[in-house]
Ligand SMILES: CC(=O)N[C@H]1[C@@H](OP(=O)(O)OP(=O)(O)OC[C@H]2O[C@@H](n3ccc(=O)[nH]c3=O)[C@H](O)[C@@H]2O)O[C@H](CO)[C@@H](O)[C@@H]1O
């Protein structure tokens with residue numbers, strides 16, 4: 001009886017692995033075990049613990065055995081350890097989700113290389129799959145192949161997956177070329193306060209898209225024959241709104257000018273991808289984009305999104321708060337310039353290697369080595385600006401760094417209503433973080449970090465900042481329910497462990 005049960009579980013695991021397009025070796029690597037162990041498990045020749053089943057389910061993003069609802073993942077951090085060695089930055093969440101949405105523009109086969117294996121990408125894939133798009137992991141699970149059906153079925157949309165991300169909003173630009181009427185669930189995502197979608201609606205109106213929002217659904221109607229007669233001036237220099245306007249312009253046969261466009265990293269990756277689809281774009285890297293679109297796009301393309309500057313910043317902050325010497329490889333140089341300039345002013349001992357090209361052949365990368373340093377608080381406040389300003393998503397990491405520095409640092413996150421508030425969670429770890437108003441915190445360093453047990457703040461970057469504090473604190477800390485971290489970082493605990501951290505993942509059954 002017991003053997004029969006092991007064989008059945010083994011089969012479920014093999015099916016889930018094959019569904020993901022993974023080899024036994026790949027799964028073994030994700031689990032930190034050997035290929036022969038995976039082989040034994042799949043044949044039902046090995047006793048398997050519930051914890052292992054949960055880890056396999058997590059690695060394969062599949063609920064192998066249903067025990068009611070799958071328990072949330074938690075982290076147990078043995079802190080106070082120095083990091084050492086080198087760690088690579090992965091491709092960016094924000095480019096990957098934009099490119100997945102952009103694949104809707106192409107009737108040909110789209111291959112995206114080294115796509116980050118993160119929850120946000122999985123949610124978009126679930127939505128794409130639910131409406132008829134075929135996406136499968138290839139090349140040992142590192143790349144994604146996407147093929148389009150002749151017709152999309154928006155009525156079958158996976159609403160549960162859709163409402164867990166905000167990126168779903170980037171379906172609007174591509175879809176307006178494929179259907180006259182469609183419905184999409186409201187965009188969701190991290191709890192960062194109100195995030196408007198009005199700029200998207202204003203920009204896409206130039207292409208005939210009219211949206212009414214009722215009962216958690218956007219009802220979209222496209223009036224044929226409407227095209228931008230004059231430049232589209234974005235009311236906000238937002239990243240996803242620029243991407244939506246670009247995707248709408250990509251299949252508009254004619255010239256579209258987008259003013260006040262974001263020139264941030266994910267927008268640039270999208271532009272490089274659209275160029276491969278045959279779309280001509282002038283002004284990449286500036287705030288005016290001139291796009292000459294093509295009515296039908298049917299090309300087999302192969303594109304490598306670039307590395308994530310926010311992950312680079314996170315890893316750099318991990319080194320700073322743990323007073324470690326760490327090399328962070330594959331850092332997108334252009335998108336970390338201001339951050340590095342501020343950190344050098346604060347006294348960070350930092351080496352930069354020679355620049356080299358990312359796999360997209362366009363983005364410049366650099367390896368950085370950070371050494372333990374006596375940091376001083378910056379003289380001026382830390383505040384974000386649209387690129388080329390200090391990256392909005394990098395601001396929270398300055399709270400952890402400021403807590404490690406001598407003196408007071410004012411952090412002004414004017415962008416999000418809730419994000420600065422979550423930084424006060426660092427006080428549970430011994431930091432002095434005073435909320436001056438919903439957008440400004442005053443951090444007083446240095447900090448004697450102390451262990452704690454707490455729930456993850458419901459926002460990606462503040463959650464990682466708390467994790468960093470736990471890595472700095474002597475003793476054992478517990479961070480509960482880390483879905484938000486997995487939304488944006490691939491195997492973060494394992495990768496930090498590979499450079500000396502000790503972070504264990506566990507679940508409630
Ligand atoms: C999938 C993706 O790419 N997500 C990124 C994208 O989200 P996204 O493009 O969705 O960002 P939002 O449109 O929500 O903009 C963020 C906030 O900034 C405000 N705002 C933005 C630009 C501006 O010129 N003026 C202004 O006030 C917006 O009103 C909003 O409150 O950009 C954000 C800001 O860089 C990043 O945090 C997100 O990681």
Ligand SMILES: C=C(OP(=O)(O)O)C(=O)O
Pocket residue numbers: 120166167189190192393460461488
């Ligand atoms: C706010 C973020 O992203 P999103 O737009 O996916 O919510 C983030 O990456 O920190």
